[in-house]
Structures are given as structure tokens and as C-alpha cells.
Amino acid sequence: SQTIHQWPATLVQPVGSPLSLECTVEGTSNPNLYWYRQAAGRGLQLLFYSVGIGQISSEVPQNLSASRPQDRQFILSSKKLLLSDSGFYLCAWRAGYAYGYTFGSGTRLTVV
Amino acid sequence: KQEVTQIPAALSVPEGENLVLNCSFTDSAIYNLQWFRQDPGKGLTSLLLIQSSQREQTSGRLNASLDKSSGRSTLYIAASQPGDSATYLCAVSPGGGADGLTFGKGTHLIIQP
Numbered sequence: 622s623q624t625i626h627q628w629p630a631t632l633v634q635p636v637g638s639p640l641s642l643e644c645t646v647e648g649t650s651n652p653n654l655y656w657y658r659q660a661a662g663r664g665l666q667l668l669f670y671s672v673g674i675g676q677i678s679s680e681v682p683q684n685l686s687a688s689r690p691q692d693r694q695f696i697l698s699s700k701k702l703l704l705s706d707s708g709f710y711l712c713a714w715r716a717g718y719a720y721g722y723t724f725g726s727g728t729r730l731t732v733v
Numbered sequence: 734k735q736e737v738t739q740i741p742a743a744l745s746v747p748e749g750e751n752l753v754l755n756c757s758f759t760d761s762a763i764y765n766l767q768w769f770r771q772d773p774g775k776g777l778t779s780l781l782l783i784q785s786s787q788r789e790q791t792s793g794r795l796n797a798s799l800d801k802s803s804g805r806s807t808l809y810i811a812a813s814q815p816g817d818s819a820t821y822l823c824a825v826s827p828g829g830g831a832d833g834l835t836f837g838k839g840t841h842l843i844i845q846p
Contacts, residue, residue, distance in 0.1 A: 653832065655832075655834075663838075664837065664838045665822070665824075665834075667833040667834065667835075670833050672832070711776055711777065718764055719764070719765070721765070721767050721779050721782035722777075722826075724769075724776045724778075726776040727775065729774070
């Protein structure tokens with residue numbers, strides 16, 4: 622069966638520090654991968670998605686970037702965090718357009 | 734731009750009641766619609782996926798319907814239990830080769846024992 626792993630679960634980082642969140646999927650190949658952010662009092666916002674290695678689509682211009690160095694690995698990064706980057710970050714995958722999304726357990730990021 | 738609205742924003746009912754959560758979307762050109770459950774501080778758990786060609790899906794005490802032409806979906810929960818307390822999210826997947834879900838803001842459900 623397929624599983625999705627996200628880490629770390631929680632993270633407290635100072636303003637201006639770098640960020641790296643990692644997401645991996647097991648039990649499938651060539652998944653579509655997604656990063657979402659859920660900020661306090663706001664809905665879930667799509668940040669990036671990828672349909673293949675090295676292919677990244679950005680939905681919202683911001684202080685973040687994403688990379689897909691391997692088929693089942695998706696990384697969310699920032700060179701310098703802002704207070705506004707605080708939130709709950711969720712990774713998700715699906716097998717293709719006709720399939721549903723499966724989400725990871727999320728990373729709670731607090732920028733102080 | 735697709736917009737998804739969920740009504741009500743919050744709902745508190747006694748255990749055992751049947752209830753309906755509503756979701757509407759502005760662009761009917763969707764590929765499918767998915768209902769999720771989110772417990773506090775946790776990730777999303779998929780409940781039901783309805784393809785655009787389908788009218789409804791059922792899983793246990795849950796039944797979701799889809800009226801694509803009118804831009805509406807409902808999630809029906811039968812015989813509610815305290816363990817059903819959570820936030821329920823509706824999300825639509827676009828057609829036309831686009832990607833990514835558009836979410837509503839959710840319905841916060843409390844089932845009173």
C-alpha cells in the first residue's frame with residue numbers, strides 16, 4: 622500500500638533562517654505531488670505541485686520554493702523565513718487526474 | 734477563479750442526529766470533488782471522492798452527492814456520533830489540464846454526547 626511521510630512534525634524557526642521540509646511517498650511511482658499551506662483562520666492554499674522529477678509549478682508568488690530531486694521526494698524550502706510564513710504545511714500526492722488526493726500528517730511551522 | 738463555499742461554518746448537534754453539510758462551487762468545469770475530515774492539529778483524511786460523471790458516493794454512514802451543473806455537493810452523515818466531531822472540508826479538482834484542489838473553509842462539527 623502507498624504511504625506518505627512528512628517531517629518534521631513541528632518546527633520553530635527564527636525570522637531570516639532557512640527552511641527545508643521534506644515529503645516522501647512510498648509504494649507508488651511517478652506520483653503527482655503537492656504542497657499546501659493552512660494559515661490560521663484561512664483555508665488551504667496550494668503552493669506548488671509537480672507532475673515529474675524537476676517539474677515544479679508555482680501557484681502563489683512568495684518567499685518559498687519547491688524541488689523534486691527524486692521521483693517520490695518533494696522538498697519545500699526557503700532561504701530566509703518571514704513571520705508570515707508561519708502555518709501548517711501539508712504535502713499530498715495522487716496517482717493522476719482521476720484519482721483522489723492523499724495528505725500527509727503536516728508540519729506546524731512557527732516563525733519567531 | 735474557482736471559489737468553494739461551505740455552509741454552515743459551524744454546527745453543533747446532539748448525538749444520533751442525521752445531518753447535512755453543504756458545499757457550493759462557482760465553476761462547474763470540475764474533474765472531481767473530494768470530502769475530507771480534519772481533526773485538530775492533524776492532516777486531512779479523505780472521506781469520499783466523487784467523479785464529475787457520478788451523482789453520489791457512499792461509505793458507511795456517509796453519503797456524498799454531486800450536482801455538477803448547479804455547482805453543489807452535500808455530505809450526509811447518518812446517526813452522528815461524538816467521534817464524528819471534526820472539521821469537514823470540501824475540495825474540487827479542476828478540469829482542462831489544470832491541477833491542484835480548491836478548498837472551502839470547512840464546517841466545524843461538534844457532536845454532543
